Amino acid sequence: MLDPFGFFIGQSSAIVPLGGVERSLDTRYAFHTPYVEFQPGRVVFRLRFDRLRASFGELRVNVNAFIPGSGRDAIFVTSARVNLHDAAAVARGLTISFMSVAGATYAAYGYCTEGTDARAEGLTIEAEQLETADPATAQRPLLPSKFGAGQLQAPTRLIASEPPSFAYPVSQAITDTQLQEPDFERWKGQLGDHVGTPEQSWTLAFAAQALRSYGLLEPGARGICWGPECRALAPVFADAGCSALLAEAAPISGDAGIDWHAFPCRRLDARADSPIELLPLADEAPDQRGFDFLLSLGAANQGYADGNTANMLLEMMSVLRPRGVAVHMLLLSGRTTATPGALPRGEVERLAVTLLSRGFSVAQLNFEGAEDLDRPFGLVLRKD
The missing domain is CATH 2.60.120 (Jelly Rolls)
Incomplete structure (x- = not known):
């Protein structure tokens, strides 16, 4: 048990009447x-x-x-x-x-x-x-990914002002013009039965387009996915010659970290009722350990609801190889709506700055189209 007021002894808290009786110089x-x-x-x-x-x-x-x-x-x-x-x-x-x-x-x-x-x-x-x-894990860092020909470059400005393009994705929200682009129509056709509302179709198509644009949809690339909706992309990954797993552990938002000795997962194309495998990540050969790309659908919103967005995503991305790419699809809140768990623009900006400080490159943020209504948003990162 730690003393919450054992550092600035005697100073009063902004949460009254906690702390001491002496007024703090910092009102926060x-x-x-x-x-x-x-x-x-x-x-x-x-x-x-x-x-x-x-x-x-x-x-x-x-x-x-x-x-x-x-x-x-x-x-x-x-x-x-x-x-x-x-x-x-x-x-x-x-x-x-x-x-x-x-x-x-x-x-x-x-x-x-x-x-x-x-x-x-x-x-x-x-x-x-x-x-x-774990000494064995600590002394065996992940080897860099061999993939990623379209390297994610650090932007001169974190927030973009020009209209977003589906063909050349950054970290962006859905817009009506993207739904008219040929690349979106091609992905929509490839998704087939998994096409739903425009928002659902764009979420899946954007994730695939981002991974392709940054050089990860290549034969031999290995991916990890969070969120059962990721199964819709199993044929896309298979056609590209990639292997992908679906993490069966809930996204990390508290005590639990990645279990490197028994990581619960199953193949992305496996039936939902197939047995869960416990993957011994720590014991894999150095050239097989870790993943080249990571995709999550909704994990950031769960983290925001729990007050731990950055912690959750960082723990998830601990299995990502250096130079690997992560795409986190989330719901961005608009000014006139308040869906529980939707991330405000300011929170996404803070999240990007935090991840930049923790060794990730962040594709430029483009919030066009998400001013008023909740919109799906894709956050694209590279582990440096």
Whole structure:
């Protein structure tokens, strides 16, 4: 158990009446635990409020690392967030998972980005060492992907201003003009029975077009997919000579990390009731270990609903080989709609910046067509 107010001792929290009685110089401050050292491996922080009530406000929680004696400031590791006026989300609490390294200490720092009227009777923060680092896994990094002829280039501007093109995909939303492009019509014809609404057809077709454009639909490429709807692309991958698996574990949004010794999956073209295989990723030969491309349908929205979008996607992409490409299809929220779990534009921008800081290249963001209504959006990344 960590003391939520053991770092800035005596300072009052933005969530009243928690903390001390001395007014904090930072009006955003909610809590800050002491720095604690763990063994190298996976650690989880669990946060839960007692009887919290609020009508507005967002709490962000950063996990920071500090190396004693280094003379350097603390560095950001990962983060999560929760809307304090969302009673169901507050009741679930926050679970933040990260990998600790030798010699570093870790703390949780909570702050309310734009103020809050939240009140609570208490806050508990637990820290647990889930597992220590697996030496065999840690000493066998993934080899770079041999694929990816159409390399994803870092844009000079993160956000695009010109209309998006289906033929030359970046990170973009659906637009009516894309539905008229010849490349979309070709994919629509290839999808056959899996063609549904324009939004459903575009989601599948865009994922395939992005993987082809960035050189991943090539014989021998190996992919991993999250989301049962990915099965519609099994014929596309087979025609291209790729192999693809469907992950059967739920996308990671809390304690659980990738089980490198027993990764539950099945072939993408297998029947839904076929037996699940436990793939020993850690024991595979170096040239077979990991995946060249990754596709997820809806995982980012689940992560956003849980307050852990970046953590979830980063954990999923831990099995992606360097130079591999990930395509995350998500629902982007518009100004006039509020579908639960849909990501606001600002959240997608923050997510892109976080992923850039964690060793990924992000295809330029283009939000045209998603100003007012919820729209499907494809986020395209390369692991550097």
